[in-house]
Amino acid sequence: MTDTPKFTQSRRQFLAGAAVATGAAATGKLVHAQAAGPDPAITEMQPWTQYLGAGVDAAPYGMPSPHEAHVVRRNVEWLTADTVSSVxxxxxxxxxxxxxxxxxxxxxxxxxxxxxxxxxxxxxxxxxxxxxxxxxxxxxxxxxxxxxxxxxxxxxxxxxxxxxxxxxxxxxxxxxxxxxxxxxxxxxxxxxxxxxxxxxxxxxxxxxxxxxxxxxxxxxxxxxxxxxxxxxxxxxxxxxxxxxxxxxxxxxxxxxxxxxxxxxxxxxxxxxxxxxxxxxxxxxxxxxxxRFTWEMDAKSVITNPSPQAPITHGPGPTVLTGVAWSGRGTIPRVDVTLDGGINWHRARMSGPSFDKSMHRFYFEFDWDGRPLLLQSRAHDSTGYVQPTKDQLREIRGVNSIYHNNGIQTWAINERGEAENVEVG
Amino acid sequence: MSKSVELMKTLTLSTALVAVTATLALAQENPAPSRDGGFGLGRAALPEEVAAWDIDIRPDGQGLPVGSGDVWTGEELYIDNCAVCHGDFGEAVGRWPVLAGGFGTLDGDDPHKTIGSYWPYLSTVWDYVHRAMPYGAAQSLSDDEVYAITAYLMYLNNMVDDDFELSNENFLEVPMPNEDAFFMDDREATELAVFSGEPCMENCAESIEITARAAVLNVTPETEEEAAAEPEAVVTPAAEEEVVEVAAEPEAPAAPDPELVAAGEGLWRQCASCHQIGEGAVSRVGPMLNNTYGAPVASHDGFRYSPAFMEAQAAGMVWDDEALTAYLLDPRGYIPGNRMAFRGLRSEEDAAALIAYIRAEGGDYE
CATH class of the missing domain: 3.90.420.10 (Oxidoreductase, molybdopterin-binding domain)
Known part of the structure; x- marks a missing residue:
């Protein structure tokens, strides 16, 4: 991650890149990948295909697959003195x-x-x-x-x-x-x-x-x-x-x-x-x-890709997704940018839209394999638009600790790895 | 006067927001119906029940019990009950809250929000110390003790002299230095309009550069990639192996009574706020307790024991069954002046169970 090249991209460069990617996709039939040989996941018998599994009462209170054992809450030890008063x-x-x-x-x-x-x-x-x-x-x-x-x-x-x-x-x-x-x-x-x-x-x-x-x-x-x-x-x-x-x-x-x-x-x-x-x-x-800053301002974040969920599949069709919410209503709209805020696209909202509830958004695109600067920007039903972190800092300074709803940026490098960055 | 204006502003703001959101909420729910005259559920609370729970204190002094305490008494109580986390002078140990000092830092790069530099009301100190402190033994201090500790905290923050005595009579007389530095939520006026309206969607900047990166700091916890790659087997028939292992150990100590250990595990929860035991245990608020049973008192390097413990060590005291039992039943009585904020176990049975648990977890001195 440390050898990631410095990311600088002008609007012209970005537009040129986008044109190349679109052109390639438009020139002909879709070409699917070819396997070098038969896939053992298909040609070899898997144990779960052959042997009986656990009976109905093996887990009276069901748990996720052991393959999902990494999906857990985590803490940041240095944040607090003790886990008893912590997060x-x-x-x-x-x-x-x-x-x-x-x-x-x-x-x-x-x-x-x-x-x-x-x-x-x-x-x-x-x-x-x-x-x-x-x-x-x-x-x-x-x-x-x-x-x-x-x-x-x-x-x-x-x-x-x-x-x-x-x-x-x-x-x-x-x-x-x-x-x-x-x-x-x-x-x-x-x-x-x-x-x-x-x-x-x-x-x-x-x-x-x-x-x-x-x-x-x-x-x-x-x-x-x-x-x-x-x-x-x-x-x-x-x-x-x-x-x-x-x-x-x-x-x-x-x-x-x-x-x-x-x-x-x-x-x-x-x-x-x-x-x-x-x-x-x-x-x-x-x-x-x-004091008494009770309502949570509208906010969003791209959850995939993100530093813990890099792009692992290389260029081509890519699903970007994230969540948005507002303490003042619903989220009718989220904008997404791939270039750090030069051009924005409307994300596709999916799932129920409840008052003061989390909303899910998607933006599907063909990644051209070049570095990206991903951001999302929530709009809530009162017309409030999620600000940048610098806009918040201009009013509040940096000592606030609380209520940071500024726009988050993830930098994606050529390998698909993501990093938490700020842009200007 | 200014307070009532603030309050009215709050109420007006809240009412406006309620009006906006009420219609939207209907999308989720047909409201549960009220019933005229109520449902007749629950029962009237008795005055002594309300008195037992209604311990909150307000800035105007509402709720304060009759009582008093002075700075010197407060210092002793503070050293015994508070200093282990907050430091002898409120400077804090590790990442525990700093309680004193910090004057003039709030508008700087490294603000210290202490009782003296930041807290707007003294009643908050009294209320919080009384309801939630000492950490791990909440509501164990008497009213007079809370007055005394509050007086000492005022003294640490240069608000009073060392001959000061705080009481319900003079509680409102000493001003808090930072009371006037708080203002009501004004986002409606200062932010909402600024952050509304149709934003730029195309050609919004000539170029964008990265100005800060998280990797530079490198403070993110390691995520266990291997956990994803190699999930643990669901069922491990390890019971047999374990039996073999225990049998192969020639001089294995007698296994502790599992029931006693289990009972001790439940009791350990009272200790776990401050003590760790077992693999990876480290000293935090209290010393870690590996290698403790049978060891000399105050034997863990790196833990700052109380003078009372150091004296006990000098006197050759050892944590044998008798000493541990006596200490766990009455920590303050058995070693007066020690800093453990724990009132003691209820019975010798509990002490035996807790000792069994400590030993089972690696507490034996080697």
């Missing part, structure tokens, strides 16, 4: 569609995974309510529930990239996100059950884990689309995602989605707790800090 990353480059499998949803814990006995779990609502209430899990399952698909993105996703390209792989640069179908009770119903007093303008959800996670959320959001979720992708929440119950705060930064939810207090002012003062505030270059 790992969703392997976006190995995933398709819009749903993140439960076992691959990134983890962020502040005091490790609380392992909760659901029989001993209670949800309390107190504060400025007519009747402070306590619910068991059984009580909760008797409320009407809804199914909705939402992305959850950590505010610090891409936070290591503010000062320039750092981590080589979309798992590490963009993997603090997952997209899940939640089954849960609209929070509105639980608040109505307790009866919010007229001066109740904020809520403070609190976790049962050893960090006692708390965040202040305005009542408008709580009554609008927040959910108290018990299930993800059809099964109970995983312990690391807040089993037996978590808060869902659609479109807003992941830290607010309190896991292991045990209490919701209603109040008349924000609490300004640790995770909304010391952390999750955006420090600007002048030393001032922006």
């Amino acid at each position: 790992n990353f969703t392997p976006l480059h190995e995933l398709e569609g819009i749903i993140t499998p439960n076992g691959l949803c990134f983890e962020r814990h502040h005091s490790g995974v609380a392992e909760i006995d659901p029989g001993q779990h209670r949800l309390m609502i107190n504060g400025l309510v007519d009747t402070p209430l306590v619910f068991t899990m059984e009580d909760l399952m008797r409320f009407p529930r809804e199914n909705r698909t939402y992305f959850l993105e950590c505010a610090a996703n891409s936070g290591m990239e503010w000062r320039g390209s750092q981590l080589n792989g979309c798992q590490f640069t963009h993997g603090m996100i997952h997209n899940v179908v939640y089954t849960g009770i609209p929070l509105r119903l639980l608040l109505e059950e307790a009866g919010v007093k007229t001066n109740g303008t904020w809520i403070l959800p609190e976790g049962a884990d050893a960090s006692g996670m708390t965040r202040s959320i305005p009542m408008e959001k709580a009554l609008d689309d927040c959910m108290v979720a018990t299930h993800m992708n059809g099964e109970r929440l995983r312990p690391e995602q807040g089993y037996p119950v978590r808060l869902v705060v659609p479109g807003w930064e992941g830290n607010m989605w309190v896991k292991w939810l045990r209490r919701i207090e209603v109040g008349d002012a924000p609490w300004h707790h640790r995770e909304e003062t010391s952390k999750y505030t955006d420090l600007f270059s002048d030393g001032q800090a922006r």
Whole structure:
């Protein structure tokens, strides 16, 4: 990778290259590759063709093929002092569609995974309510529930990239996100059950884990689309995602989605707790800090090719794909460039388009074997267009840590290898 | 005054966003119906239940219990409970949070966001120390102890003198240096319009050059390519081989009672926040515990033990069954002044199980 030639490409050179590639494809019939000899994968009997496989109960809870053992969450050890208060990353480059499998949803814990006995779990609502209430899990399952698909993105996703390209792989640069179908009770119903007093303008959800996670959320959001979720992708929440119950705060930064939810207090002012003062505030270059930056701005990333998923097949038909999302709505459009932003193409959106959910895009092209500079640019349903990293830096500086939704660039060399770079 | 204006701005902004998104949300769901007067589910919370859980503190002091603590008491508590991660003076060990100093760094290249330089409200310190610290023994400090530690943290940040005593009475009197440096989310005004509109699609630049590369830093974790190339076999009938191996070992120590070890593994979770054991174990917050059972106290090179542990070592103390059991049952009572933030196991049975687990994982001194 270190011997990659310096990439400089003018518009004219790029257009010339594209013309050559198109011309070759247009001149005649398609020519398929010829095999030097018979393929043993065909001519020789494979063991699985001959011998019996495992019976139905060999894996009561099914697992992926052992050939997919590399598809796992990974952490970056040097980022944090200890894995108990740390983060790992969703392997976006190995995933398709819009749903993140439960076992691959990134983890962020502040005091490790609380392992909760659901029989001993209670949800309390107190504060400025007519009747402070306590619910068991059984009580909760008797409320009407809804199914909705939402992305959850950590505010610090891409936070290591503010000062320039750092981590080589979309798992590490963009993997603090997952997209899940939640089954849960609209929070509105639980608040109505307790009866919010007229001066109740904020809520403070609190976790049962050893960090006692708390965040202040305005009542408008709580009554609008927040959910108290018990299930993800059809099964109970995983312990690391807040089993037996978590808060869902659609479109807003992941830290607010309190896991292991045990209490919701209603109040008349924000609490300004640790995770909304010391952390999750955006420090600007002048030393001032922006607070309460809840909505996640529209963002996208190309997942293939990318540093962990290089092009291995050489020139010819190539599938480029990626994901996009916005905390303010849907993603009707993603643009893709192969030349670092000189010319852009509309990507093809594929799969369901839900409000505040991840969207999948594709761009199919014939690679001519020359270096590429790949970028994607999301447009959300409010008309917001994903900015470049430099546009963000111009306003916020580089000390922000949080909310980096700038356009990501992957440089592809002649061998198809990809690297995290920045362009100008 | 300024706070209420800020709040109103927030509410107005949120209301506007709600209006935009509510219609879109319908695409996913027919809303679950409310019921007039509620569903009658759940039960009324008792006052003592609310009191047990409602421990949050607000900047205006709401929620603060009656109590007090001074800087000197706070220093002792801090050294015992906090310094192992945060350093004796709040300077931090490794990548644990820095708690003190950092003044004048927020607008520089290397900002240090400490309690003194960054945190806008003192109530946040009290609330967080009380609910989540010490790390691995949350909510084990008394109210007075939290006041004292908070007072010491104020002292470390030059906010008060060493004779200061913090209480619920004077809590709001000392200003936080950086309170006014926070402003409400203003992206709607400063960014949304700038980042909207039809962007350039063709001939948007004359040329593009790479200006930064991740490979230069080379800090990305190694991905295990071999994991992809050579998947582990699904089923390995290794049980037989293992039996043979154990039998062939002439002087193998008696295998620990598997049930005891299993019980100890469950208990180990309380230790694992700070200690590692087994292959690859290293000292982190607490020392790694390989080669510990039967070893002299404080025997792992490179770990900064408390003076109390160094004294015990000088006195010739050894981690035998009796000492370990006594220590695990009452860490602070058995070796006063040590830094382990753990209240102790509940029973001798638990201690026996945990010791069995530690030994099974490689804890025996060689």
